[in-house]
Amino acid sequence: MHEVSVVSDLVSAIINELKKYNVVSVEAVTITVGKLTNLGSEQMEFAYEIMTRDTILEGSKLNIEEEDIKLKCDACGYEGPAKNLDFGDSTEHFIPVLACPKCGGHVKIIAGQTCCVKNMNIEEAN
Ligand SMILES: [Zn+2]
Structure with missing residues (x-):
């Protein structure tokens, strides 16, 4: 555990x-x-x-x-929450996408x- x-x-x-x-x-x-x-x-x-x-x-x-979760994008400067993979509404679980929601660029995790x-x-x- x-x-x-x-x-x-x-x-x-x-x-x-x-x-x-x-x-x-x-x-x-x-x-x-x-x-x-x-x-x-x-x-x-x-x-x-x-x-x-x-x-x-x-x-x-x-x-x-x-x-x-908060991300910061190297490419476009986006700073904010991550987008989650969508499983529909059947689950409480979420998988964050660790890429920029705006440009798909490489992000740093800042929170x-x-x-x-x-x-x-x-x-x-x-
Ligand atoms: Zn970006």
């Missing part, structure tokens, strides 16, 4: 970061997950709950925000392929 290793990295990064502060408790952690990462939010929440046991993060809520911590609600000791 891909989610487990991602969440495990995330949790240890957060715990390391929290060591810099005098944290009493953590209420919530908000992360952004790019749509290209193919990470399932349910699996991530589940992994998070297990991996934060007996840590400062135990009992904190994991908020997951999806980040849309949507990473998973990172956006913010944390922490309570610090005085």
Whole structure:
């Protein structure tokens, strides 16, 4: 399960970061997950709950925000969302086309392929 290793990295990064502060408790952690990462939010929440046991993060809520895919075209300068392959309306799944929707040129992915911590609600000791 891909989610487990991602969440495990995330949790240890957060715990390391929290060591810099005098944290009493953590209420919530908000992360952004790019749509290209193919990470399932349910699996991530589940992994998070297990991996934060007996840590400062135990009992904190994991908020997951999806980040849309954003492309930038080398050729025409297009910057914006990717076009998806059309499967009709029978599926929730989507496959983004990683080419420029305008000119079909080569694109760089500038958003949507990473998973990172956006913010944390922490309570610090005085
Ligand atoms: Zn283009």
